[in-house]
Amino acid sequence: MYDNKILKLSDITEFDASCIQSEILNETHKNGLEITNRTLLSRVRGFGHLQKQSHKMRDGLTVHLLEGMSESEWARINANKVIGRQEKTTSEMPDSVAKKLYHAAIRDIETYKILHEVNLAREKFISIRKYKKKYRDDGTVYYEPTVKKTFPYSDFGFTNHHEINFFQNRLMSAGYILIALFTGMRIHEILRIRNEHNFKSETLNYNGYEQVISFVISQTTKLEAEPTKYKWQTLPFIKQIMDKLKLGLSNRYTSNKDYLFVQKANRSPYPVSNMSMNTMLRQYLNHNNITYNNEVWYIASHQFRKKFARIMTRQGLGIKAIQDQLKHYDPEMTKIYGDPNIYIELQQEKFILSEELYAELYSNQIPIIGGGADEVKQLRKEFKGMTKAEREIFLQSLPNKALIEQTDDGLCMYRPQKALCGGDKTACRPADCNNSVISADGMRRTLLWRKRENERLLTFFKSSLPKTSYLNSRNIEINKLIEQLDKVEVINV
Incomplete structure (x- = not known):
């Protein structure tokens, strides 16, 4: 856009909008798949919001980027293949991939220890820089550093702060994998978990024995118009996972009200975005070389919900109980969840059980x-x-x-x-x-x-x-x- 001398949104013409659309439509799928309406929708995400807000800007858009249509309408009209709302396309995670992910995550969650040590040391460390005033031949002034004391990352096995961020991303990926596998929560529900008051245990008396039931506490926007607090039953060790995440990411938090999966930029109070988390998960699989049929498995956050549903069905959990855990309005959605054939497959497993x-x-x-x-x-x-x-x-x-x-x-x-x-x-x-x-x-x-x-x-x-x-x-x-x-x-x- 800069090369075409487009410096403001108001500089975009009808011709420019047509060129933008052409580039989006002509870009091939990175996996060589057919371009669907969902692929196009992901490429133009935000165009509609930009269009709606332009009238509030001094130099906002003067043309329609999507020919006056909404993002969904434009994507459906221009897609090679239209996928309906009820049609599910998320691939199911193979058992072998889930097993490798679990073991990798259990190992990598322990990186919180060294990250916590670094965070504590950085809080106490005082950086020192001293400069000496010097003059060039032409009389101009410059300052030459004479004393420079920066944080000794090498003492902890790191080269710089960028490597710290890389390890924190691995820690978050490991934490996300374990929470998702053992709760079945959606990505936005996991990313809405706060760093405090995020876990609850209730003791029940069953057959004369006390049994502890554990829950992750977060919010969902799927059942209500506004974010609503709900509980997801899980195993007690997930509390330890969330505590380790908090220690490993302690330098990012500003208060106890922050999100557990918080962004790194300037101690931001906002959670990591869905897109960023999916990117981190894919990088995690590449880093750990988690493959299926000799290829690195292409992970998506929704695959964890399908895997959770399958594991629970194998354990004899009924559809209504899974519906409650996954926070579905309609049990029919639970039956076809993730794949039109999954309910049939799960029922086959119920026959074996x-x-x-x-x-x-x-x-x-x-x-x-x-x-x-x-x-x-x-x-x-x-x-x-x-x-x-x-x-x-x-x-x-x-x-x-x-x-x-x-x-x-x-x-x-x-x-x-x-x-x-x-x-x-x-x-x-x-x-x-x-x-x-x-x-x-x-x-x-x-x-x-x-x-x-x-x-x-x-x-x-x-x-x-x-x-x-x-x-x-x-x-x-x-x-x-x-x-x-x-x-x-x-x-x-």
């Missing part, structure tokens, strides 16, 4: 209760008399009839025609429902504790009819399970 659960259920003789216990006991007898080949065929046929999932207390062989909950797990009636099977071992203590708690709540909410009605119905269900336990224990005596 169900077959394993069925094999464990029918091959042992652990005492069971629940509405489906009698059916399982009968099938256990038949299973015991089968040959090895017959057992394999039998187990493979069961997931086709009903996928089996872990519930709070036992297993649910969900068959809609036999379900009493109508698909709502909060309305589960395990003592009566033919889909329910619960291991009898250790259940008495849990059931008695629940009954006592419900009775305590009944005295507290005695004036609230809806609550007392619900608590009474729960106690009726608990009493039925205790009666079933009594019968099982008598038989086994």
